Amino acid sequence: MCLALPAKILSIDDDAETAVVSLAGVKKEISLALVEGVGIGDFVLVHVGYAINTVNPEEAEKTLALMADAGLLNEAPSETPV
Amino acid sequence: MKYVDEFRQKDVARKIADAIANTVDPNRTYHVMEFCGGHTHALFRYGVQDLMPDNLIFVHGPGCPVCVLPVPRIDNAIELAVRHGVILCSYGDMMRVPASKKTSLIKAKAAGADVRMVYSTRDALKIARDNPDRQVTFFAIGFETTTPPTAVAIKLAMAEGLENFSVFCNHVLTPPAIRHILQSPEVNDYGTVSIDGFLGPSHVSSIIGTQPYECFAEEFQKPIIITGFEPLDVMQATLMLVRQINDGRFEVENEYSRVVTREGNRKAQDLMAEVFELRSTFEWRGLGEMPNSALRIRNTFAPFDAEKRFALTESTGRDVKGCECPAILRGVKNPTDCKLFGTVCTPDNPQGSCMVSSEGSCAAYWSYGRFRLECREKAKAA
Numbered sequence: 001m002c003l004a005l006p007a008k009i010l011s012i013d014d015d016a017e018t019a020v021v022s023l024a025g026v027k028k029e030i031s032l033a034l035v036e037g038v039g040i041g042d043f044v045l046v047h048v049g050y051a052i053n054t055v056n057p058e059e060a061e062k063t064l065a066l067m068a069d070a071g072l073l074n075e076a077p078s079e080t081p082v
Numbered sequence: 083m084k085y086v087d088e089f090r091q092k093d094v095a096r097k098i099a100d101a102i103a104n105t106v107d108p109n110r111t112y113h114v115m116e117f118c119g120g121h122t123h124a125l126f127r128y129g130v131q132d133l134m135p136d137n138l139i140f141v142h143g144p145g146c147p148v149c150v151l152p153v154p155r156i157d158n159a160i161e162l163a164v165r166h167g168v169i170l171c172s173y174g175d176m177m178r179v180p181a182s183k184k185t186s187l188i189k190a191k192a193a194g195a196d197v198r199m200v201y202s203t204r205d206a207l208k209i210a211r212d213n214p215d216r217q218v219t220f221f222a223i224g225f226e227t228t229t230p231p232t233a234v235a236i237k238l239a240m241a242e243g244l245e246n247f248s249v250f251c252n253h254v255l256t257p258p259a260i261r262h263i264l265q266s267p268e269v270n271d272y273g274t275v276s277i278d279g280f281l282g283p284s285h286v287s288s289i290i291g292t293q294p295y296e297c298f299a300e301e302f303q304k305p306i307i308i309t310g311f312e313p314l315d316v317m318q319a320t321l322m323l324v325r326q327i328n329d330g331r332f333e334v335e336n337e338y339s340r341v342v343t344r345e346g347n348r349k350a351q352d353l354m355a356e357v358f359e360l361r362s363t364f365e366w367r368g369l370g371e372m373p374n375s376a377l378r379i380r381n382t383f384a385p386f387d388a389e390k391r392f393a394l395t396e397s398t399g400r401d402v403k404g405c406e407c408p409a410i411l412r413g414v415k416n417p418t419d420c421k422l423f424g425t426v427c428t429p430d431n432p433q434g435s436c437m438v439s440s441e442g443s444c445a446a447y448w449s450y451g452r453f454r455l456e457c458r459e460k461a462k463a464a
Contacts, residue, residue: 001147001175001441002120002227002285003311006085024083031204033234034350043085045288045341048173049202050231052350053288053341055085060340067094067318070101 004047006055009040021046085340089312090128098317099133105324112138114323115413116281117260119146119441120311126450128313132458138320141277141413144259144369145286147224148175148439149411152367155252156181157397159221162250163187163195166392169213171206172221174199179438182399187221203235210239210247219388220249227285229253229377230350233357236379236386250388251379254364256286257294258375262366264302268414275413279305279323281316284338289354291346295334303332310338357383367401367435368411407434410443417447424452 007021007028017032023046031050038044044051106112116122122142125131131140144150160181163170170187177188177199191197196216200206203220210218222232232249239247260280268275282295287308295306305326309319319337326333336342357380364376379387401407405427406420417423417436427433429445436442440449 001173001224001439002118002145002283003441004227004285004288006083008084031202031231031234034230034347034353036349045285047227047285048231049204050234052227052230052285053347056340060085060088063315063318063337063340064088067098067314070094070098070318070321 002047004045004052006043007046009038009042009044012038012040019044019051021051086312089310089314091314094314095128095130095133095317098314098321102138102317102321102324103135105321105328106135106138107328108137110137111276112324112327113141113276113278114138114281114320115141115143115263115277115279116309116316117143117145117256118281118283118286118311119149119439119443119446120284121145121281121309121316122443122446123441124311124313124316126446129450130313130316131451132454133317134320138324141275142410142416142443143263143280143413144366144411145225145256145283146436146439146441147228147254148179149407149435149442150254150259150366150368151176151179151223151252151435152365153180153182153399153401154365154397156187157399158394159250160185160187160190160195161394161397162219162388162392163190163197166217167196168217168219168392169196169198169209170219170221171198171200171209173201173223175439176221176223178432179435180402180433182397203231207235207238207244207247210244211242214246216246217391218247220247221252222249223252225254225256225283225286226289226354229354229358230289230347233353236357236383237353239386240383245385248386248388248391249379251358251377253358253377254366255375255377256283256290257298258372259366259369260295260298262369262372262375263412264298264304266412268412277304277413278327279332280307281309281319281323282306282334284309284311284315284342287338287342287346289347289350292334292336292342292344293346299332299334305332306334308334308336308338308342310341356380368408402433405434407436407444410436417444418455420444424448
């Protein structure tokens, strides 16, 4: 129920507070009534036809870097997969 | 898909799994409650549980709005469509959830009621605009993620003077459910459910922020990690949780920082506060009556409240006999503990809500996990 997908904004209709987004290549019109200050090219999280938040690219990179480092931060990472 | 594929990489998953294996203390057990159905789904779909050490156990939480809606409310939705003759618009998740007397929204539709599956409140508004001579009611369910879109629809209906549109509001709140679990006798007295920490909600938190969880962490001394729904998110958050448990810390940490902030989405919060107010009490399937755990439509928007527009009967409908959904939702039992699981109750013929919703624990076990334990035993023996 709470599932939401990141989608890229392709165009914005300011009067209608809507945008056309690309969801893995599929174009869809969504509402921007719940977000502020988004622009073309931004990624938003789409839930039941509404953008509910923006995706922060810097934070995404930081999290990925943390994940990639997970094994290195431990003293004795095992060689064999669990 | 960007921001999805990167968080499903197999080699990174192996690394995090190794890190978790090296971090856990072999002399203790870790009980981690993943609050959301979305997390349960990720655990099973991607086989995350099989990458975890044996002493790390996931306890599945009640975070599936379809699963926690009690039978009487579904009876009322069917009543709206059948007795009051409205066009009832519902999210697809609710269509097959069993109501009382072996009925459901989809069976009511088959019998002639005008029940329509919609993807968005925007679709429900369009149906209302296209059918000015009919009453159109939106069956609103969901946690804080799904509540703001309903608020927008009610405000739009008022602005447009869309008098034939109304909302049957069943929106529920996450923090009271977490509090309820932490205060429940199973956790406190009986010791049947042991919880060392939580993987906290993803998209609910994108709306409400991480701040509302701080009081739980402090009061109940349990760490909470706000966690995304992708498999690497769940694994990384589990690693963060294990570290906190090892250190004896109980903080709110945010793994899902690409979407969640401490403050959350203020615009969505303001809209919710403008349109909705707290109900003094609301029944949750499995958890019972909980004070201040749900929302109703404020008086300002009363003309759009289906509960005020239509006289609804107090239903006494109950769950199917033998269905263990209530215990499963509290984390007391596993789907495989239920006699109906996989025999009478399957996704094709669901008896309980946890099997209907794709996020329900029973559906996750059935779809991805029903051969898992057997395979694991075989692999160990070999």
